[in-house]
Amino acid sequence: MLTDTDSRWRILPLGAEHTRSLAECHIACWREAYRGLVPDHVLDAFDVERRAEQWERLRIQYPDRTHVAVVNGTVVGFASAGAAQDESAPTPLELNALYVRAQWYGTGVADDLFRAAVDPTTPCSLWVFEENPRAQAFYRKCGFALDGTRRTEHFTPAIEVRMVRGATDAPSR
Template sequence: MSGWRIEPLTAEHTYGLAECHICCWREAYDDLVPRHVLDAFDVDRRAAQWERMRVKYPHGTHIALSGDTVIGFASVGAPKDTPAASELELTALYVRASWYGTGVADDLIGIALPDDLRCSLWVFDENPRAQAFYRRHGFVFDGARKIEDFTPALMVRMVRAPGRDDLR
């Protein structure tokens, strides 16, 4: 690692995580998510949500820090799909655009997802950059599709088998 460190989310970083989360959505999804949705994000409300998640799932979120600034994060949990496609779902993986290509996302996914569990995730159908990243980490499309909860954007599911040998 160079220039960042990965740590479990703590209470002192939930506000910084909220700022990072909103920034990442605005950077990554400006052309996929309606502007009014992106503009409506509120840092205080998002920080409160992350604090509730931190308390409920104390080992579910890891953050990447440069100094004391949250520059990325990964969050995992039980799959919400019925039937579940995997034992674990990557519910979020974001890195600020200025850190793209540095290896931060590789480190986050490496810490967030154990090699011995089948894992799934949902990604925007019109996000080839993210899809290529996940393919590099052993994920493949399984054919499932759905509309994202608060946008008209189509999501596709990707799944990774346990014990694969990827490029990490």
């Protein structure tokens, strides 16, 4: 629970000074949100150093793609969006990630991160765990709807469902 002494967050483009804290946040968010949905051995195997290296590579390769919510120098959430990767993507833009530490649920951090990552006039799609009603409710509030497409997540047996906002007739790649 937040107290009156907690500072308000700042939304910033991902900088080199944030990659380690982002890695810690990313791993913590997965463990907080997906324990019981994703096998424990997968969650327990995440490595901060390796994840920080991955985020640094992504930061350099895609400098404007990821935004972080920072409080007192610590990343408490992040969002990342870029060109859709699916060949049959219904939109040109995909929200690849939006995570907030559990302590910050319901504070508005996710709303601010979402607005930083996705222009409200741009059609967008995303994948979310089928068994994640909290996230699906958030995305519905942002104008997304399930489109009936499902897939197995890349490294877990969990099922993901696609949600879309403002679909276009994007050409298949």
